[in-house]
Amino acid sequence: MLIAEKLQIITDNSHRLNVNLGSLELKNPVMPASGCCAFGHELNNFYPISELGAIMIKSTTDEARDGNANHRIYETSSGMLNSIGLQNPGVDVVIEQHISWLSSIGATTIVNLAGSDKQSYVNVAKKLETVKEQICAIELNVSCPNVKQGGIQFGTDPEMLKDLINSITAVTTIPVFVKLSPNVTSIKEMALAVEETDAFGISMINTLVGMAIDYKTGKPVIANKIAGYSGPAIKPVALKQIYEVRQVTNKPIIGMGGIESATDIIEFLSVGSDAVAIGTANFNNPTICIDILIDLIAIMDELNIEHINQFKGRAHV
Amino acid sequence: MLIAEKLQIITDNSHRLNVNLGSLELKNPVMPASGCCAFGHELNNFYPISELGAIMIKSTTDEARDGNANHRIYETSSGMLNSIGLQNPGVDVVIEQHISWLSSIGATTIVNLAGSDKQSYVNVAKKLETVKEQICAIELNVSCPNVKQGGIQFGTDPEMLKDLINSITAVTTIPVFVKLSPNVTSIKEMALAVEETDAFGISMINTLVGMAIDYKTGKPVIANKIAGYSGPAIKPVALKQIYEVRQVTNKPIIGMGGIESATDIIEFLSVGSDAVAIGTANFNNPTICIDILIDLIAIMDELNIEHINQFKGRAHV
């Protein structure tokens, strides 16, 4: 099937696919995850990314970052490791070259915001606020180490997390989704911390943490040694954590972690997601976000499901 | 190759495979993991389990336990979910019917000990102490919820963990390996807690936690909803956590998590394990523990490695 035909099917079924994340309405529940679509230019060569529910662009920091040395990625069983190191051109360039372009082509942009201390996050948030009409939402990447607090990750300490969120929501009116790290003893505790703030919603999960070893040398394959772990292998963990978070919050949840099929999307909606993001699967198939919507419509027909919302939260009833 | 031929090769290479876990010497570094070999009878129909480094029998509790309802297991990408619920006949039957049999056939037995509160653990340890000459070591399963402390798992709280270990080492002279749960914010913190006790060593990792959903009904597939996650999919997480734990302790480590090949074993030794356990892979191949030793010897030849110890800790130098 040609892309044009696929897009037509999606358009024809748009009344069955639209989702609400609280007050935000998206065309459909599918968006590429941060770090897995760069700033959208490449995917837009395959299909118009304005047809997506949204696009979550690469983590953006105050200053440009070079990222980590090579090797940065490695394949594992049903997944991959990455340690890119938040390479990005810095918020000024991102606004000028990417956000404005995304806005001009009609894309729904979610900007992923990262930093190394509270101030650096706040700086980015303030700049994003100046182009707020071009931005649908901010996704707050809290899996960064806080260099001011001995390198503890913001997303692993409830108090530090709340403090960071509060300082962001204080300087911007853009809805903020907090992207939870799965690498914590209690994900509920973190969700409850978010619940006490003005954050708009939650996105989850960020990568697990893993390592790969070259058996010949005995050395880590990834230059940074430790790396983020993504792909189908992390799906069971994602489903479990979203299930638990949905038990303690009514905020909108963008679910992700290993999604590569329409049935995966239905599973993520069932445990409590309101929309989903697709990360690693884009690497294997550049048109996955469109293809998966086509499959989703077919399964909805098969199961006699009129609207995608009917899948939401079924694991909890 | 017939099993007898494989056993001969292993015997011929025994001087290259023996490992020391502190003062414990094992024939070779390979043992089946707890819950993945029952009490040894079935594997012993395939090969003499006395030829293994050791065998880690099913979690044993004070009283018999029925375990959970069906479904108890489900396949996922490169792994599986299980929620058996510690089904076991109770320590008295385990001693009479299983440990004595294992001892009689010359197997090296590591008894996995579980409980629901401190007292129930201690009861089992005391009974095991009465047959200590039949037991090589105790593996302390600390991934159990403490019913006396609001269901918090022993292995997720350093103080509770230390307290549990101390009460076990107070009543038994059998070496105790503490089996760490990977589902914590900081695995180093837990290892440091073990470091402060008289525990003999560490085994890791226990299962991650995951969930599977039937997309048609939207309901969890596993009766218990949430389940342990094992298999190759968890290997990167295991390697990373063992790497980190090795940075803070010199105690012997039995590494596990997704091992299914000889190169996997080498990777686990490289990050700091002294021996390895094989869990889920036994389900797919009942003779995996023997086959993998054959492959290991072949790779050692290929890489010009005289003794298995040469692989140890290479990721740290």
Place this chain on the structure above:
Amino acid sequence: MEILKLNVLSHKQLAVQTFELVLQKPLHICPKPGQFAMVKVEGKFLKRPLSISDYTEETITFIYKVLGEGTKLLSESKPVEIEVLLPLGSDFERTAGHATLIAGGVGIAPMACLARELAANGATLDIHLGYQTANQVFLADKLSEYGNVTIYTEDGSCGQKGYCLPTEVAPDSVIYGCGPHPMLNAIANQYPNQGWLSTEEYMACGFGICAGCVIKLKSGLKKVCQDGPVFAKEEFEC
């Protein structure tokens, strides 16, 4: 019980979503009616339990229905060799008297060798086979060689309409049942006869080491893979 790579001799569709897989059997492997195998599907992590439908000296036959991803992959790939662990589990104790076979869906698969061996034993057979609909009927012709076959379909498109539960079973007849759980429970409680029922549960290992397949029967906790899959009928009575 052995792990073996067996050559595929044939692999064909028998009915809607229903496939027959014939493997070359080494002479020293001697399965019995009711036993099963764990069958490797390339691309899937765990093996899949399938009943041994029939066998000769040199062949072993499975009949499977496409249910989920594993069976779909198996039916679409055309492997030349398949890894199996077999033979596994308990078998049906065979009577020499009168036997009533009651099977539904893929539970019909193991009836092939059971009927053949019962007949060879001198037993007289009444065979009741349940399907969802006419285009899913399989094995009925073959089984009629060994006894009196009655077909049931849920939609009435072939044979009697309704569930596969005979209105009467001769009092001295031994019942042999295989099918979905509700069917087994109905058989167990509807007829006073002696008998044997084959059940199923999700399995990881198939040979007793994972405790994944444990179910609660009348006499206690049982591993379907090791204590079963065939259990005495009274185990299911309530």
Place this chain on the structure above:
Amino acid sequence: MEILKLNVLSHKQLAVQTFELVLQKPLHICPKPGQFAMVKVEGKFLKRPLSISDYTEETITFIYKVLGEGTKLLSESKPVEIEVLLPLGSDFERTAGHATLIAGGVGIAPMACLARELAANGATLDIHLGYQTANQVFLADKLSEYGNVTIYTEDGSCGQKGYCLPTEVAPDSVIYGCGPHPMLNAIANQYPNQGWLSTEEYMACGFGICAGCVIKLKSGLKKVCQDGPVFAKEEFEC
């Protein structure tokens, strides 16, 4: 750049651990020398980057060496159809004057179409090919149709002994290099000539969205998959 399932026309061994894979090419796909493809290997999660070795109107050829699990699986399975994403990345800018090709190991693969196109362009070619040992030699015969071939082996079992670095390169010759990193660095710093070098790095996507393949060159951070794999020689000079 397109994702396509292409028929396998042939798949054979060329030398020790070295295989040639020929796929059917749709007419509208027009690769250029130096470009590559991401090739799906069944059973592996990510696609594998392979240089386009050569092509005709209707075919596209890859030559790969068995290095790890993915290439081993590819060589052992005999797929009839393979999913690829192609053509990807930058190409070698072709001179019409004198060209010196210096390639080692699987870096020799893309020299096939490069030499052909350079020759068609009217260029004169000196071709230097490095292998580990004699039984790994491939493509040398074919390349000698387009220019003067010199073979190097590390153990001296064929051609000159030692690394594939010509002692002299004509001052006006444009250098085209492809091979392991140390070889590219040596080429970059040993000869003052202009030229183009093709490099490699681990890749997840192959088309610019993952930032996994980024390396630091003289002019800054570059994506090997998108800005490369072919870069101007001065980018590697130090």
